[in-house]
Amino acid sequence: MSKPVIAITAGDPAGIGPEIARKAADDPEVRAVCDPVIYGPPPDAHFEPGVLSAEAGRAAYDAICAAVRDALIGRVEGISTAPVNKLGFSRAGLPWKGHTDLLAALTHSPLAAMMFWSKPLKVVLATVHVPLADVPRLLTRELVGDTIDLTARELPRFGIDRPRLALAGLNPHAGEEGLLGREDQEVLRPAVEAARARGVAIDGPFPGDTIFARAARGEFDAVIACYHDQGLIPVKLLAFGHAVNVTLGLPIVRTSVDHGTAFDIAGKGVADPSSMIEAVLLAARLSKPQGQRSAP
Secondary structure (H helix, E strand, O other): OOOOEEEEEOOOOOOOHHHHHHHHHHOHHHHHHOEEEEEOOOOOOOOOOOOOOHHHHHHHHHHHHHHHHHHHOOOOOEEEEOOOOHHHHHHOOOOOOOHHHHHHHHOOOOOOEEEEEOOOOEEEEOOOOOOHHHHHHHOOHHHHHHHHHHHHHHHHHHOOOOOOEEEEOOOHHHHOOOOOOOHHHHHHHHHHHHHHHOOOOEEEEEOOOOHHHHHHOOOOOEEEEOOHHHHHHHHHHHHOOOOEEEEEOOOOOEEEOOOOOOHHHOOOOOOOOHHHHHHHHHHHHHOOOHHHOOOO
């Protein structure tokens, strides 16, 4: 069978993205399972390593748009993205805070969610790049319910046919029955109960300081976290450099790294491509028909 073509976007060209994209594309394990194609700025374009700029932000954006266009028409079977810089996007006049909301807009997807996939722990984020002070307002029953449903619907693509899900609580001790905050009782618990009534295997909300350990030990297949750092700290503690960021809810396959642009080491040739390699390998697996996929 022919190998899938996977687009690797180079990310912010002033960061480590171009380096890890090339290292991943040249990796023998990657080339054994797919044909990688790098999407980046023109070869004659110059960007100072480690220097934030609107021009670099725009170049990263243009590469993503080109890869998405090709994915939507079937020219490539999946996309793996090197990191972008959110401030670079902002300086370029772009309204998106990162890949997830940009990809949702480019593919006209009504709901997209960020999942971090690793062997020991899988986490889906209900809110992503928003100030912590805004999280309680954004965590509505509808958003939590939609995220639960999306997670349950998408996990079979990864070989988990009947996913067992857990919802992390927002407040300490999941609110302690309202003593430490009412969101867990008034928003999260009703969303879980409604999802269970729809047939989703989900429990919670559970205290955030224990639920990730329980999932890592095999009690649950994935945890839905209320906000960015709540979910990413445990994943990166257990699997930094080997976790893969996957966007759920898109009509195309998209994976990414578990780290940022690392301007401090850009241009030095020392960037570790491990997460980029894992991202491309997972994109190649997900791009195959479901019956032909090996377990991630």
